[in-house]
Amino acid sequence: MAIEEVCRIFQEYLRESIPHRLIAISKMEVVEKQCVEKLYMPSIRAVTEKDIEQHTFYPNQRRDEVIRNIVKGIVRYAILSHRWCREGEVTLQEMTSGSTKLGKPSSRHKLANFCQKAAEYGCGFAWADTCCIDRSNSSPEELNKAMPRMFRWYRNAHVCIVYLAESFTLDDFLCDSWFLQSWTLQELLAPVRVKFYGRTWRPIHNTRADNDKADRKLLAALSTGTGIPVQDIQCYWAGTERVREKLMWASRRTSRLVEDGAYSLLALFDVHMNVEYGIGDEAFGRLMEMLLQRSQECDMLAWAGIASTKYVFLPPSAQGYSAQYLDESYNPSHDHYGLRGDQDMSVVDGRLRVKLLMVELHEATFGDEIPFLQDGYHACALLPKGLPSNMTINHVSIVSSNNMPWRPSKLALGVVDYRWTSDDEKGLVEKGRTHFCLLFGADDIQTSWQKLMTDKVVTIKTEDSIRQRLETILI
Numbered sequence: 001m002a003i004e005e006v007c008r009i010f011q012e013y014l015r016e017s018i019p020h021r022l023i024a025i026s027k028m029e030v031v032e033k034q035c036v037e038k039l040y041m042p043s044i045r046a047v048t049e050k051d052i053e054q055h056t057f058y059p060n061q062r063r064d065e066v067i068r069n070i071v072k073g074i075v076r077y078a079i080l081s082h083r084w085c086r087e088g089e090v091t092l093q094e095m096t097s098g099s100t101k102l103g104k105p106s107s108r109h110k111l112a113n114f115c116q117k118a119a120e121y122g123c124g125f126a127w128a129d130t131c132c133i134d135r136s137n138s139s140p141e142e143l144n145k146a147m148p149r150m151f152r153w154y155r156n157a158h159v160c161i162v163y164l165a166e167s168f169t170l171d172d173f174l175c176d177s178w179f180l181q182s183w184t185l186q187e188l189l190a191p192v193r194v195k196f197y198g199r200t201w202r203p204i205h206n207t208r209a210d211n212d213k214a215d216r217k218l219l220a221a222l223s224t225g226t227g228i229p230v231q232d233i234q235c236y237w238a239g240t241e242r243v244r245e246k247l248m249w250a251s252r253r254t255s256r257l258v259e260d261g262a263y264s265l266l267a268l269f270d271v272h273m274n275v276e277y278g279i280g281d282e283a284f285g286r287l288m289e290m291l292l293q294r295s296q297e298c299d300m301l302a303w304a305g306i307a308s309t310k311y312v313f314l315p316p317s318a319q320g321y322s323a324q325y326l327d328e329s330y331n332p333s334h335d336h337y338g339l340r341g342d343q344d345m346s347v348v349d350g351r352l353r354v355k356l357l358m359v360e361l362h363e364a365t366f367g368d369e370i371p372f373l374q375d376g377y378h379a380c381a382l383l384p385k386g387l388p389s390n391m392t393i394n395h396v397s398i399v400s401s402n403n404m405p406w407r408p409s410k411l412a413l414g415v416v417d418y419r420w421t422s423d424d425e426k427g428l429v430e431k432g433r434t435h436f437c438l439l440f441g442a443d444d445i446q447t448s449w450q451k452l453m454t455d456k457v458v459t460i461k462t463e464d465s466i467r468q469r470l471e472t473i474l475i
Contacts, residue, residue, distance in 0.1 A: 002045035003052075009067045010044045011037070013075065017156050019149075021132040022077055022125040023095070025115045030095040030132060036075065036125060043074050072156060077125040078118030079157035081187035082110065083165060083178050089130035113201045114161055121159045121210070144275040151190045151238065151267030159210070160191035168198045170205040170218065174225035182255035182264040188226070189236035189268065227252065227323070238270035240295040244302065250318035259283040261317045281308050281316035288314045289347045298341030298416050301354075302326075302436045302457045306377060306399065312451060313352040313475040327394045330434045330459045340417040348474075355470040356414035356438065357427040358449075359391075359460065366407060372399055372455065379455050380407065382439075390463035398439070399453040408441025412449060413460055414473060421467060429466035434459050438475075451475050 014033050024031045047070060056066050087104040090111050111128060118126040129150075134142045154160055167173040173196065178184050188194070193211040196204040196218070203209075205218050212218045213234050223230045228249050246268060255261045262283040263275055271290050276283070285308050292300055301313065304325035308316045315321070342355040367381030379397035393413065415437050418427035429435055437458045440449035 003047060003049070005064075006044055006047045006052075006067050006071070007041075009064060010040070010071045010075075013068065013071050017152055018075065018077065019127045019132055019146075019153050021092075022127050023115060023132065025119050025124060025126055028112075028115065030092060031125075039124065040075055044071065076121070076123045076158040077127055078114070078121055078123040078159050078161055079154055079191070080114045080126070080128040080163065081154075081160055081178075081184060082114075082128075082163040083181060083184075084130065085110070085165075090128075092131050092134050095131045110163060110165075113197075114163065117161050117195075117197065117201070118159070123158055127153065127157070147263055147275055148266060148272055151186050154187055154190035155192065157191055157193075159193045159195060160187065162187070162194060162196045163201075164196060164198055164204065166199065167204065168200070168202075170221060173198070173204050174221060179225060180253055182250065182253045182261050185250055185253055186264060186267050188222075189228075189232065236268075238268055240269050240271065240291055241297075243269070243291050243295050243297050244299045244321060247300075247318045247321040248323060251320070251322040253318075258317070262287045265318070282310050284308065284317050285311040285314055285350075292345055292347060292352070296343050296345060298343075298345070299436065301416050301438060304396075304454055304456050307451075307453050310350060311352075325456050327434075327456065327459050330436060330457065340419060342416075342470075352475045354416075354473055354475065355427075356416060356473050357418040357429060357466070357468060358440075358471045358473075359413045359415060359429075359437075359466065361411040361413065366398075370397060372397075376402055378402060382411075382454075392461050393437075394456065394459050396439070396458050397455045398441075399455055408450075408452070409443045410441070411452075412440045412442075413437040413458065414440055414449075414471075415460060418470075425469055426467055427470045429460065429462055431462060431465045434461045436460075440473075449473060 014037055018033075018036075020033055021030050022033075022036060023029070024035065047067075051070060052063070052066055055070050056063075085104060085107045087106065089107045107130070111131070114128065115126050133146050162178065164173055164176040164178050166178075167176040192213070194213050195210065196212050198204050205212065206215050209215050219230050219233060222228070222233055226233075226249060246265075250261075250265055250268075255264065257277065258280050259275075259277050265287060266273065269287075269291060271287070271294070273286055273290065288300070288311070303315045303320035305315055305320045308314045345352060345354045347353075369378050369380050372379045377399050379399045381397045382395070415427070415429055415435050417435050418429055421428050437460050439452045439454050439458050441452045442449050
């Protein structure tokens with residue numbers, strides 16, 4: 001007799017944890033969840049109390065967790081991670097029309113090979129984003145509903161098959177453009193089991209291994225090529241911790257649509273926001289506003305380059321967190337986590353309210369203008385002269401628009417990751433430690449500091465400790 005609890009968890013799993021459409025490999029057609037339920041229900045009904053006991057691996061393990069693991073082992077589907085073919089992909093409409101000619105030859109060949117590999121893993125079903133989501137104009141909401149769930153779909157897949165269309169071996173696979181795409185970051189981190197295949201659909205490495213995340217040599221290559229620690233590649237847990245480090249991973253990647261640079265990160269941080277296109281870099285600003293208020297990790301302000309059009313205290317994309325903007329002596333991912341800086345930062349009407357330890361530079365010295373990375377902007381070298389002999393800052397350049405050139409008459413450093421003291425209104429810049437700052441400018445007329453854009457993250461180091469009153473700044 002079937003165990004009612006097992007049937008209930010099975011139906012919840014189908015409803016909440018796997019894609020609502022899958023490819024039935026035996027028929028090469030897209031089916032709804034009802035077909036999956038019908039196929040696997042006999043196996044679910046056959047689960048016994050003895051099976052549950054045998055799958056309980058440690059004392060006090062929750063019964064529903066054990067049953068869910070059993071269900072997951074029964075309901076096997078493979079999931080595809082790839083770059084789209086330029087000439088187009090097989091669509092849902094083609095898969096459901098009964099057509100014998102699906103898409104262009106290259107995309108048809110890719111889909112067939114993917115399903116073949118999925119079957120070799122013992123999967124009766126498979127999922128590919130190109131043909132299991134309705135991307136037609138008649139169903140614009142479907143893609144928006146799928147995006148927040150994709151991380152979960154990749155996590156629950158029996159195997160994620162990664163197709164690298166430009167690679168052949170382990171020696172060249174890191175050059176594949178798959179590693180440059182925003183969405184493939186979560187497709188690398190979410191799955192438990194991943195297998196990389198090259199252009200000819202042969203494994204990139206170790207043909208006998210069924211999980212490349214268990215291969216030390218490949219893991220080491222992945223970590224070196226992506227900047228992601230091995231332990232995160234093997235077992236990534238979403239959340240709003242180590243935000244800047246994760247943004248550094250994302251800074252190596254780009255997307256065709258500006259908004260996707262933000263939406264591809266939602267699941268990695270386990271946050272939810274409305275998906276809306278046509279708003280440009282405001283999408284990244286909305287994401288960062290949520291992360292700032294949830295994590296309160298002050299090194300999220302350690303970025304460089306052009307500012308967002310709406311949020312001047314944030315970059316327009318994850319590229320602002322690139323490692324190239326950091327001074328070699330400063331590593332925020334390892335040196336500056338903990339209770340440093342303002343733990344009560346808040347965003348009010350698109351502006352950041354934050355407490356900083358302000359160090360005014362009494363002599364502002366500028367050098368020659370130099371080209372910057374983006375058109376429409378130039379940089380003016382800031383030479384740190386006039387500083388006290390016991391204080392050093394790294395050489396940075398102020399970036400400004402060609403349309404609005406502005407040279408302030410005075411400058412100040414707003415130290416962000418200061419230490420708190422016994423007096424809540426005072427902060428401490430520690431002797432011999434590198435702290436990061438925001439650079440502010442003002443002229444003789446302006447009464448408040450304005451944040452300046454710089455080509456590098458500004459850092460300060462002193463031979464003597466600085467202890468002084470904090471200032472609340474609205475950026």
